[in-house]
Amino acid sequence: MPKSTFFNLPKDKQEHIFRHAMEEFARHPYEQASLSEIVKKAGIAKGSMYQYFSGKKDLYKYVVQQVYRHKREYLQPVWELKDKIDFFRMLSMYYRRSWHYAQAYPTQHKVIVNFWDSKDAAVREEILREKQTRINVFADLLEHGSRSGVIAPGIDKETAWFVYHAVARDLIDNFLDPGIDIHSHEAFIDSVLAILELGLRPRKE
Amino acid sequence: MPKSTFFNLPKDKQEHIFRHAMEEFARHPYEQASLSEIVKKAGIAKGSMYQYFSGKKDLYKYVVQQVYRHKREYLQPVWELKDKIDFFRMLSMYYRRSWHYAQAYPTQHKVIVNFWDSKDAAVREEILREKQTRINVFADLLEHGSRSGVIAPGIDKETAWFVYHAVARDLIDNFLDPGIDIHSHEAFIDSVLAILELGLRPRKE
DNA sequence: ACAAAATGTGACTGGGCAGTCACATTGGAG
DNA sequence: CTCCAATGTGACTGCCCAGTCACATTTTGT
Numbered sequence: 001m002p003k004s005t006f007f008n009l010p011k012d013k014q015e016h017i018f019r020h021a022m023e024e025f026a027r028h029p030y031e032q033a034s035l036s037e038i039v040k041k042a043g044i045a046k047g048s049m050y051q052y053f054s055g056k057k058d059l060y061k062y063v064v065q066q067v068y069r070h071k072r073e074y075l076q077p078v079w080e081l082k083d084k085i086d087f088f089r090m091l092s093m094y095y096r097r098s099w100h101y102a103q104a105y106p107t108q109h110k111v112i113v114n115f116w117d118s119k120d121a122a123v124r125e126e127i128l129r130e131k132q133t134r135i136n137v138f139a140d141l142l143e144h145g146s147r148s149g150v151i152a153p154g155i156d157k158e159t160a161w162f163v164y165h166a167v168a169r170d171l172i173d174n175f176l177d178p179g180i181d182i183h184s185h186e187a188f189i190d191s192v193l194a195i196l197e198l199g200l201r202p203r204k205e
Numbered sequence: 206m207p208k209s210t211f212f213n214l215p216k217d218k219q220e221h222i223f224r225h226a227m228e229e230f231a232r233h234p235y236e237q238a239s240l241s242e243i244v245k246k247a248g249i250a251k252g253s254m255y256q257y258f259s260g261k262k263d264l265y266k267y268v269v270q271q272v273y274r275h276k277r278e279y280l281q282p283v284w285e286l287k288d289k290i291d292f293f294r295m296l297s298m299y300y301r302r303s304w305h306y307a308q309a310y311p312t313q314h315k316v317i318v319n320f321w322d323s324k325d326a327a328v329r330e331e332i333l334r335e336k337q338t339r340i341n342v343f344a345d346l347l348e349h350g351s352r353s354g355v356i357a358p359g360i361d362k363e364t365a366w367f368v369y370h371a372v373a374r375d376l377i378d379n380f381l382d383p384g385i386d387i388h389s390h391e392a393f394i395d396s397v398l399a400i401l402e403l404g405l406r407p408r409k410e
Numbered sequence: 411a412c413a414a415a416a417t418g419t420g421a422c423t424g425g426g427c428a429g430t431c432a433c434a435t436t437g438g439a440g
Numbered sequence: 441c442t443c444c445a446a447t448g449t450g451a452c453t454g455c456c457c458a459g460t461c462a463c464a465t466t467t468t469g470t
Contacts, residue, residue, distance in 0.1 A: 005417070029324070031237055035458060045419040047460080056458065117322050119234070159396045166375035167368060191364045199404030210447070240428065250449040252430080261428065 002062050006052035017042050017052070021063050026110035030060050030118050057122060064115050064126065067108045074101050087145030088197045091164070095189050098172045106176060113173050135161060152202040160200060167192060207267050211257035222247050222257070226268050231315035235265050235323050262327060269320050269331065272313045279306050284342075292350030293402045296369070300394050303377045311381060318378050340366060357407040365405060372397060 006014065020042035024033045035056050039046050053059040078094050085093075102109040116127065138161050145151040151160070171189055211219065225247035229238045240261050244251050258264040283299050290298075307314040321332065343366050350356045356365070376394055 008416090034456080036456075046421095046458090047419050048417080050459070051417065114324075117324075119319075155400070156396055159393065159400065162375065163372060163397055163400055166372045169375075170367065170371040188364065191361055192368055195360070195364065195368055195401065195404035197404070199400035199402070213446090239426080241426075251428090251451095252449050253447080255429070256447065 002053050002058065003051065009052070017044065017049075018063065018066065021059055022067065022107055022111055025060060025063050025114060026107045029114040030057075030120055030123055033060070035059070060123070061126065063111065067111045068130070070105070070108060071101055071112065074105075082141070082144065087141065087148065087150050088193070088201075090141070092190055092193055095168060095171060095193065096186055098168070099175065099185065099189065102172055102176060103182070109173075109176070116169070116173075134165070138164065149202070151200050155200055163196060163199075167196065207258050207263065208256065214257070222249065222254075223268065223271065226264055227272065227312055227316055230265060230268050230319060231312045234319040235262075235325055235328055238265070240264070265328070266331065268316065272316045273335070275310070275313060276306055276317065279310075287346070287349065292346065292353065292355050293398070293406075295346070297395055297398055300373060300376060300398065301391055303373070304380065304390065304394065307377055307381060308387070314378075314381070321374070321378075339370070343369065354407070356405050360405055368401060368404075372401065 006017075009017075021038050024038045024041070027033070033056075035049060036046065038059075039049050049059070053062065075094070075097055078090065078097050081090055081093070115123070115130075118124070118127065139157055142151065142157050142160055146153065146155075146157075171192060175185055211222075214222075226243050229243045229246070232238070238261075240254060241251065243264075244254050254264070258267065280299070280302055283295065283302050286295055286298070320328070320335075323329070323332065344362055347356065347362050347365055351358070351360075351362075376397060380390055
């Protein structure tokens with residue numbers, strides 16, 4: 001948690017510092033990110049940073065937390081369709097929107113990618129917490145799909161989550177080429193999801 | 206490439222140095238791995254290392270190359286079954302064996318995981334080369350499966366590769382807990398592959 | 411207007427790093 | 441045995457880092 005001095009700062013100065021910290025953590029994973037670089041870019045003194053945050057890790061946790069909050073808000077509208085549309089259609093929308101997020105907010109996106117890749121012991125507990133949140137949310141969805149009959153009853157929930165999670169990572173995290181064609185990537189997302197859908201839907205024997 | 210002085214060394218000294226370098230690159234990704242640490246652990250002088258290798262990157266490339274060679278040899282027997290067994294059975298064997306490799310050679314395995322995660326510009330060209338090799342090999346298999354009729358004709362090869370690659374990464378790379386039960390993880394691998402198989406097999410309408 | 415509290419500062423500390431170099435040691439050719 | 445090229449060495453350079461601290465400046469309450 002940032003110290004109270006940080007929150008006492010005028011909002012625009014808070015954002016200024018936050019933005020430069022976020023950019024550094026987007027460029028480099030936690031271990032290689034440099035506090036000295038952040039304060040230089042932000043034009044504030046090193047010592048000031050230590051008035052706001054207790055150290056590098058504190059700043060990092062704050063940045064990751066804020067970025068996740070931001071992304072969750074962006075994805076919120078899709079969750080609200082949960083009871084209105086089919087499980088598989090919802091997943092399609094969810095992945096498309098996740099990908100749009102990565103396109104619209106590449107800096108935030110890169111922070112998240114670096115976060116998931118981190119091997120640092122202290123960061124890993126945060127990763128596990130976040131992972132559990134994702135699992136819970138998805139398990140919810142699956143339960144829903146299972147009850148409404150679009151998912152074969154024999155499918156193990158954990159297995160299904162695993163498959164989607166694995167695919168999502170590569171589907172969204174690694175398609176950031178600015179030159180990429182939006183429609184063709186959306187089509188690609190759907191073709192990948194189609195394979196999974198066929199694998200999960202009940203068989204008509 | 207190592208300098209000739211390295212290859213002039215007695216084989217056991219080469220292996221001694223190699224082993225300690227490999228352990229360091231298993232513990233840390235390239236950027237965070239420390240040459241000073243390697244020479245300390247190996248009990249040789251810093252300067253000697255520079256007689257053998259032109260620098261950190263040279264040593265790293267050599268280690269990754271050797272580890273990949275080792276892994277490929279381990280997987281070789283499965284490839285040789287290519288023409289003898291069903292596409293899906295072969296994939297099951299392939300993933301099981303990959304996982305056994307990770308269990309049997311955790312150090313080598315971790316080097317490979319770190320290699321794929323690397324964001325370093327100079328390392329990335331190696332990654333792309335390796336990726337292309339994997340794609341080619343898999344495309345071959347897929348073609349085979351497609352011709353023998355076990356894969357639905359409408360499936361795009363690139364999409365299929367993508368799905369398997371994404372799943373493989375999580376299936377093998379992230380199950381290294383030493384306490385894990387071998388049989389239950391093999392069963393898990395198969396249940397994941399079953400979903401993909403259902404998604405790819407031709408439908409009987 | 412003033413003092414005290416809060417905030418801002420950047421030189422400094424101690425440490426780690428890759429890579430270098432002048433020198434020491436070794437081993438093989440003649 | 442002698443000499444020279446190949447090999448081994450670790451102190452050293454220059455760099456970057458997180459975190460600290462004595463001091464400077466600003467804000468706040470009275």
